[in-house]
């Protein structure tokens with residue numbers, strides 16, 4: 001949707017962090033944009049401002065800022081780079097996240113939200129929302145998401161001619177989509193909206209408990225919580241290069257001893273065969289590689305029972321002890 005609203009043409013450059021889920025990039029690539037991969041800041045694990053500054057060119061049409069893991073990026077810093085370049089916020093993992101009292105998704109030109117089953121709230125499995133800052137442009141969304149139709153409220157001499165609008169959204173002759181939600185999904189979304197803050201509070205409380213226990217010599221978490229509401233879509237850690245153990249050992253033992261499946265994500269997008277075949281893999285980002293190669297993502301969802309969450313904590317505690325010859329070396333340095 002945003003790729004259409006931006007009127008992406010072949011050769012337009014879009015800067016996107018390589019450390020994200022593939023859906024941050026595919027819609028732009030599909031529309032012919034040249035993807036320029038941005039590195040992450042190793043502390044925040046989100047798009048790095050200085051790297052973006054280096055990669056801006058005359059052809060840069062937009063920067064995609066992914067508020068990954070539920071951590072709100074300081075979007076205003078990116079807006080200052082060049083007012084002509086549009087800012088797209090990917091908020092699929094950050095519904096309800098805040099930075100300096102602004103909601104993620106409302107600071108840039110566009111905000112994209114996902115209500116897929118795994119996100120912080122869902123509309124019965126699939127769904128999404130989009131925020132468009134420009135008023136005139138936002139009027140193109142209803143038609144663009146529904147086969148070009150508009151309602152009869154549109155100002156025309158004969159409201160009924162042609163039926164349901166003229167299908168023309170003035171988007172460089174682009175075909176419209178069918179991106180509509182069903183009524184029951186919208187009703188569910190309405191109910192979930194009221195619960196969002198409460199559900200996010202549970203995530204935050206649990207994440208803080210976990211981080212307070214494990215941050216230290218083995219694990220580091222993405223920090224800087226001043227002026228931020230981090231809504232912990234995921235709970236992930238970097239296994240420090242100075243630690244005696246690595247992520248694969250921990251993941252293996254967590255599964256073999258306790259039946260807990262941790263994950264490693266996100267695979268740097270330029271390493272995927274699809275991106276390679278499509279010719280968008282010719283740059284590498286050192287911080288992205290270094291983080292991915294020794295990170296661990298723990299099972300984390302608001303519907304996990306308190307009992308299971310404590311089982312996760314106790315199991316990780318045991319695994320780290322086993323790997324460190326029973327020494328507890330992850331005590332927080334205060």
Ligand SMILES: *Cc1c(COP(=O)(O)O)cnc(C)c1O
Nearest residue numbers: 021023024092093114115116128
């Ligand atoms: C889930 C996700 C998406 C895609 O959302 P859909 O609703 O499946 O289209 C995009 N970006 C990120 C970062 C995501 O986690």
